Amino acid sequence: MLTAVLRGGSVGFRKGLGAWKALSTSRCDGILRSPPLVSLDVVEDWSTRFDQDYGEMPASLNQSNELTAALIDGKAIADEIRSEIATEVSRMKTSIGKVPGLAVILASQRRECQTYVRNKVIACEEAGIRSDVTELQDCCSEDEILCAITNFNENPDIHGILVQLPLPQHLDEGRMLSLLPLEKDVDGFHPLNMGNLAMRGREPLFISCTPKGCIELLLRYGVEIEGKRAVVIGRSNIVGLPTSLLLQRYHATVTVVHAFTENPEEIAREADIVVSAVGMPNLVRGSWLKRGAVVIDVGTYPVEDPNSEYGYRLTGDVCYEEAVKVASAVTPVPGGVGPMTIAMLLLNTLEAAKRAYNFY
């Protein structure tokens, strides 16, 4: 039975001997877990660590001793999680006649925002989750957003509410997010959820989907986090900041790099784990990476591409061709973090519904 994907479903902390330990709880027993695939130390024989489950190439060395990084297949893992969520949703429907419901408030005509929302709606449908989108004009007022939030808040069939970001410039994003009902904040962006993520000894009701998806990729690929040097590039409320907090919960030593950072390249090169969330294609070159590092590329930057379905395609922050020669594992864009974000959103929505009905 699926109740949580993150190992230690709620990441608990145990005090003792000066150290806090993330506690593994039994709440995530039903989830398929692969044995360690990627080690932070470069090893010659990857075949012994290679897990068949995801069917991807393990990192290997070529004749000139260059690494070929393993591909971290976010799409495959997300599909697996989504099918487990679908099973849970049908169990819920059968036993109490209810399904989870997700509301999305979209106030942007930007095509990639429209695409993300469309992808979320499709993913909901496939999992048997009800979804309801309120589209507002770019020029909408704060009151209109509040009104949409209130409607969804009062609707008992809606368990999760997501305000697609960024909001148009003239709106106060922080204020909008602070007005979300805590127990429906499946994006984890409410200041109380963020604050509880940041504070030791406290648990957020929801952890933001993208950071949760990044950690889940690391865990599923067996990447050790505890004690390792992690560098997060970007410090936004929606990705960089919560990712740095979550990595600390898993006992990484975290450095945050941002637009004002001097010598980002040198800092990044110290990292065992690099998470980049900037939105600048090719920012992270091969020279930014320590040999054997694990690289999670969150960036999704739309570039014109007349050959692709919607006239654009997405590129990440990482120069993939260079990174694969230095890193031990890399997430692709697309097919890496993006699909995990959606899977975690469905999971948070399922969790919200379970709480609402006290159904476990």
Ligand SMILES: NC(=O)C1=CN([C@@H]2O[C@H](COP(=O)(O)OP(=O)(O)OC[C@H]3O[C@@H](n4cnc5c(N)ncnc54)[C@H](OP(=O)(O)O)[C@@H]3O)[C@@H](O)[C@H]2O)C=CC1
């Ligand atoms: N795959 C997914 O599921 C998701 C992908 N994304 C993508 O991730 C990217 C980041 O999104 P988001 O966090 O919302 O973006 P923001 O624009 O809110 O934040 C960007 C961050 O990058 C930092 N930055 C800017 N330039 C540099 C630089 N040259 N070197 C180092 N840091 C820099 C900024 O620093 P400062 O704070 O100093 O300004 C800021 O902290 C985007 O491409 C977005 O589309 C976002 C969410 C989910």
Ligand SMILES: Nc1nc(=O)c2c([nH]1)NC[C@@H]1CN(c3ccc(C(=O)N[C@@H](CCC(=O)O)C(=O)O)cc3)C=[N+]21
């Ligand atoms: N309140 C809020 N919550 C969010 O979670 C949120 C947001 N606002 N604003 C925008 C960012 C961006 N984001 C993505 C989600 C999925 C993909 C995704 O599925 N990407 C696919 C490809 C999609 C495609 O090709 O168009 C992939 O990377 O494989 C990408 C980006 C969520 N965001």
Ligand SMILES: [Mg+2]
């Ligand atoms: Mg953004």
